[in-house]
Amino acid sequence: MPLVTSTEMFKKAYDGGYAIGAFNVNNMEIVQGITEAAKDLNAPLILQVSKGARAYANHTYLMKLVEAAVIETQLPICLHLDHGDTFETCKSCIDGGFTSVMIDASSKPFAENIEITKQVVEYAHDHGVVVEAELGTLAGIEDEVKVSAEDSSYTRPEEVEEFVSKTGCDSLAIAIGTSHGAYKFKPGTKPQLRFDVLEEVSKRLPGFPIVLHGSSSVPQEFVEKINHFGGNMPGAVGVPEDQLRKAASMSVCKINIDSDLRLAMTATIREFFAEHPDKFDPREYLKPARQAIKEMVAHKIKDVLGCDNKA
Ligand code: G3H
Ligand code: 13P
Ligand code: ZN
Numbered sequence: 001m002p003l004v005t006s007t008e009m010f011k012k013a014y015d016g017g018y019a020i021g022a023f024n025v026n027n028m029e030i031v032q033g034i035t036e037a038a039k040d041l042n043a044p045l046i047l048q049v050s051k052g053a054r055a056y057a058n059h060t061y062l063m064k065l066v067e068a069a070v071i072e073t074q075l076p077i078c079l080h081l082d083h084g085d086t087f088e089t090c091k092s093c094i095d096g097g098f099t100s101v102m103i104d105a106s107s108k109p110f111a112e113n114i115e116i117t118k119q120v121v122e123y124a125h126d127h128g129v130v131v132e133a134e135l136g137t138l139a140g141i142e143d144e145v146k147v148s149a150e151d152s153s154y155t156r157p158e159e160v161e162e163f164v165s166k167t168g169c170d171s172l173a174i175a176i177g178t179s180h181g182a183y184k185f186k187p188g189t190k191p192q193l194r195f196d197v198l199e200e201v202s203k204r205l206p207g208f209p210i211v212l213h214g215s216s217s218v219p220q221e222f223v224e225k226i227n228h229f230g231g232n233m234p235g236a237v238g239v240p241e242d243q244l245r246k247a248a249s250m251s252v253c254k255i256n257i258d259s260d261l262r263l264a265m266t267a268t269i270r271e272f273f274a275e276h277p278d279k280f281d282p283r284e285y286l287k288p289a290r291q292a293i294k295e296m297v298a299h300k301i302k303d304v305l306g307c308d309n310k311a
Helices: 006-017 029-040 051-057 059-073 089-094 110-126 156-169 197-206 221-226 241-249 259-275 283-305
Strands: 021-022 045-050 076-083 099-101 128-136 139-141 145-147 170-172 210-212 250-259
Touching: 006 051, 021 029, 021 076, 029 045, 029 170, 029 221, 029 259, 029 283, 045 051, 051 059, 051 076, 076 089, 089 099, 089 110, 099 110, 099 283, 110 128, 110 156, 128 156, 145 283, 156 170, 156 197, 156 283, 170 197, 197 210, 197 241, 221 259, 241 250, 241 283, 250 259, 250 283, 259 283
Parallel strands: 021 045, 021 250, 045 076, 076 099, 099 128, 128 170, 170 210, 210 250
Antiparallel strands: 139 145
């Protein structure tokens, strides 16, 4: 089976009240950990690559790793550009074999966001590729862009119909209180996503797939493990998983998770070195790290996204 677009996945997810996991990939062990979990659970999958990942690992290496995962798993896998910042970056991924791209012009004024998104949609659709766009701004860090909590803004539901009809985008990322990275909410606070905004958006865009970025839950066990084994992470709080499950049962069809995989991988490697200070073979510490990613993804698929047995 070749790489697929997210069109069919989203249709089934919308109707079935679940979401597809979109996990960020940067190297072989991450690709393997994610795809082995999805294979065991027979789950459809979106693997996404950021501009930073392309700069780190190289487009062709990532492409070939994902193609290998398709052969190994026989699963429907969509390869997606995460946070494309320009038409040129999106074009390069479309020309280079991705089946989905995000154009993130959410920090630009509304009219400009429409203009650049429309340009990407026209090129992508001509090449059989689907496009995710974004309205509203999330707090946090993505590539070199840092948005402070004060500068973030919820999506304005009254803008979504005009945006979608003028751009022709295939899915829409919205801001309802999630944010990127491990430090989403102050320790001690009880995060609450704005389900009223999600409901209003869904009412205005019936049947249309909605995307949530910044959806890591920052499990405390991993933060504690990192700190126990020599790390120094300040208090970190993520998005409660029960709220993500609720969003997945509504119109949210794609949920982006990256930081939780980073935490699982780093905590495991720190533990390994603390317990085996004499070891230096990368295979010995990357093997448990890959297993930790696999377990994290399996948990997300079964307990949060609800997409197990939906491939
Ligand atoms: O939203 C951003 C993703 O977590 C990717 O992060 O830009 O550091 O690769 P990155
Ligand atoms: P997290 O940092 O919450 O994992 O979000 C990842 C993301 O949105 C990738 O686009
Ligand atoms: Zn994101």
